[in-house]
Amino acid sequence: MVGDEKQKIYAFAGAIDNAFSRASYDFQAEIENLDTTYRSTTNIVKGYSILFKDHLELQNDSKYKDFNFDIVICETKYDNNNDYIANTIAKLISDGKAELSDIAILTTSWRDAYFISKSLRQKYHVVGLGSLPHKNMNTSSFGLIRSLSKFLFSPSIINLRIIKRNFDSHSLENNIVFTEKELTYKINSLITSFKELELTANLTKGLSSVKHIFDTIFSVNNSDIEEIINSINNIDKSQL
Incomplete structure (x- = not known):
């Protein structure tokens, strides 16, 4: 059983809270942490660690680890998330920092995903929920x-x-x-x-x-x- 405990934010899609600790208890299995990343920049790893205080300290062996770009953590009011996201996307594109196809939006609830994508469809082509490869x-x-x-x-x-x-x-x-x-x-x-x-x-x-x-x-x-x-x-x- 391999995965990320923090993927429980996808509870709306069936993710289970404390899945690994439950499995460890049920099957009397030992949890082994994987502490090396091969696909992230250093500032992404640091930013991720700031968001999750209990996050395991990672060794970064990614070929992208020295790439530099901005990470902005911004708290917004619930009723202006859509406008903030739309304005951020527009600025990224106008500044030449990203193409539309480079942008992904992660949410912690199905409801947020629904209303954000519904708002963005007024201006952009959005690939909605269930867009990951599936058969x-x-x-x-x-x-x-x-x-x-x-x-x-x-x-x-x-x-x-x-x-x-x-x-x-x-x-x-x-x-x-x-x-x-x-x-x-x-x-x-x-x-x-x-x-x-x-x-x-x-x-x-x-x-x-x-x-x-x-x-x-x-x-x-x-x-x-x-x-x-x-x-x-x-x-x-x-x-x-």
Whole structure:
């Protein structure tokens, strides 16, 4: 088990707090700290250590360790984060210090990520949540499908909220922004369409129906589901 305890900031994506100490206790295993970094500049390592007082002192063996650039730590008010981030990006680009593709924004909550990206889309092309490389069942498409299935078998306010969260995530991943009115209509249409699915259909036919629903609701081709269908068809052909 290898990882970074501080990745627990991604709790909204399923990260577990104190995962390593729990695993150490459950399996009576010893925790071994990795204290050498190979990919950071010296000032990034120092800045990271300032943010986390209990951070292990690192040895920097990166070929980039002597590169110099500014690190700014700024506390902002909650209601002006979006403007501050947009202005910072604009300044970085205008000063020639960065290209848009060089910029990444990390947040500590899904809610912040949603509203920051929604604001930035007014000026920039933003790759939203779920943009990291992933395959098949780990995509936002199947996260939404799972939440819809759960709601159909167990309708509740909590499960409806999960659908909305996954719907938002899938929209962000595809760079789609809906108004609140559109959002409500689209989610209702999605749930209604899923209720009308033929449950006795075979796997490829069922997935094709789901893909058609997604393509209609989001007005984009859903390559995630298409890839699964093609994979199944290829397996079927190989077994003929």
